[in-house]
Structure formats: C-alpha cells, structure tokens
C-alpha cells in the first residue's frame with residue numbers, strides 16, 4: 001500500500017470509537033482482522049458471495065470483504081465479538097450454542113450476524129423471512145442447515161418470551 005494514499009478513518013466498532021489509518025479502499029474485513037485483531041469475521045470467498053465475513057453496519061448485515069473501509073466512516077460496525085450486546089444477538093448466540101448449530105463452524109459467525117441483524121430490525125420476523133435472507137446471503141458447505149433452523153426456532157422463542 002502506498003502510504004501517500006492512506007488516511008485516518010474514524011468509525012465505531014462494537015461500541016468503541018476507533019481510528020484506522022489505511023487506504024480508503026482497503027476492505028473492512030482486513031481492517032477488522034489485521035488492524036483491530038477481531039478474527040471472528042471469517043475470510044471465505046473474498047468476493048461478497050459466501051457471507052462468512054458478515055458484520056452489521058448500523059445494524060444491517062454487510063459482507064465486510066466487499067466493503068471498503070471508507071464506506072464505514074462515521075458508522076457503527078458490530079462483529080461477532082460484540083454480538084451479545086443486544087438482546088437479539090445474545091438470544092441467537094445462545095441458541096446456536098444450545099443446538100450445537102455448526103459442523104466445521106466456518107460459516108457460523110456470518111450466519112449469526114445475518115440472523116441477528118434481521119431479528120433486531122424486525123423482532124416479529126418470520127422463520128420463512130429468515131430462511132429467505134440466509135439463502136440469499138450465507139453459504140454453508142457442511143449442510144448444517146437443520147441445526148441452524150433449530151437454533152433459529154429457539155432464538156425466536158426466546159425473544160418472543162421476552163416480549164410477552
């Protein structure tokens with residue numbers, strides 16, 4: 001990277017204000033993993049297809065490998081390391097643990113982030129809605145889908161109980 005093209009970009013990551021000096025087109029995923037040492041966002045296809053790198057940007061799931069750092073300037077990023085800070089994130093995280101909803105686990109953090117984003121924005125979201133979003137955004141090559149669906153059901157029940 002040509003240092004002359006680097007600049008400081010300020011953003012919030014997991015509730016903490018940070019400033020990162022990097023090229024503006026450096027992928028957010030690289031900044032999270034290399035500069036901020038948050039390794040939970042996985043490197044998969046690096047082309048925006050597999051969803052292993054999913055984080056929340058202002059609450060919405062994004063593929064961080066395909067997002068330049070400058071696009072996150074002034075915005076709030078949540079990674080798997082910070083997902084438990086919301087009721088939805090903690091419910092999803094606990095449900096995945098309870099259902100052991102992974103095989104190799106490489107896709108799991110990305111799936112948790114996508115589901116958390118959806119459940120946070122739409123607390124009464126349906127199982128069908130979540131499946132549709134996962135079909136669009138997250139790949140699992142191990143076929144752990146049945147366990148993931150059990151975890152989704154558990155998380156939705158937990159959140160519905162909290163609203164009752």
Ligand code: FES
Pocket residue numbers: 042043044045046047048049050051052053054063064065066
């Ligand atoms: S690593 Fe980002 S979508 Fe595959």
Ligand code: FES
Pocket residue numbers: 102103104105106107108139140141142143144
């Ligand atoms: S559990 Fe291995 S890719 Fe999903």
